[in-house]
Amino acid sequence: MAFFVIFLISAIVVISVSCIINSHNSSTTQTSQIQVENARAITNWRQKRKEAFDTWIKGMENKYGKIGTIVSIVPSETQKTLLVFQERKEIYISSTWLKFDDIITSKITDSPHTTPGTxxxxxxxxxxxxxxxxxxxxxxxxxxxxxxxxxxxxxxxxxxTPDIIHHNYSVLIGTSNISNPLVEIKIGEDSQIAQRINAIINVIITNQNKEEQ
Structure with missing residues (x-):
């Protein structure tokens, strides 16, 4: 009788452990599947966004002419992309048009904030x-x-730990347009993009000055 009780208890323990292991394996498998599905969904979303952006670029070229320079502040984001139309002599950014002739100055500003170290x-x-x-x-x-x-x-x-400085760059463009004398292009933390846009604007200013002479 004692042997039977011991055998019964052992069987119950084995079955319980087996159920726990199977449950853990099932949970791990489900987690892996969710991660794969999430990664696939993100990839599809990025692809559709890129396709929509490319379509928008083609539409802008068909409507306004050849685009000389494209600078994306945020990848595949139409409202955060600068377009330079050489033939039209205009810049497009965030639904705003700037004529080359109206541009007077360009500079980079930074409004950083600091996260104290722990x-x-x-x-x-x-x-x-x-x-x-x-x-x-x-x-x-x-x-x-x-x-x-x-x-x-x-x-x-x-x-x-060291303090962390978060930069917040902008390119400020001064114009001769009274209704829109100052245009701010908000960049964020990417200093290289800020420098590139500022350089492009300054080249435009230099070329306009040469043409006027």
Missing amino acids: ITAITKKDVWNEVKRSSMQRSFGKTTGTWLAGPEKYVTEYQK
Whole structure:
């Protein structure tokens, strides 16, 4: 009878463990499937967005002529893309048109904000006190030396991670158009895009000045 009870309990344990393992494997498989499906959905979304953007570029060229330069502040985002139409001598950005003749100045500005670093307190034994305790214990024995050296001492050190600076660049374009004297192109943290757009605008200004001479 005792043998039967032990056998029954063992069988129940084995079945329970098996169910837990199968449940864990099933959960892991479902998680993997969800991750794959999410990755596929993101890829499809990006592809459709890219196709829509390409269609928009073709439409702009068909309507306004050849585009000389395209600068995407945000990939495949029509409202965050600068288009330079050489033949029309106009710039298009965020539904705004700028004539080359109206552009007077261009500069980069930055409005950064800082995320303070975190401070961590680390408490550890005082090294010099430990050296003194060890010396006393060697000289007078562990018990007497420990008593003479006094209690253990601890020191607390504070470690701070560096502050993080988040840049927020913009290109400010001054114009001779009274109704729209200042155009701000918001870039974000990408300094290279800000520098490229600013350089393009300054080249346009230089070329316009040469033509006027």
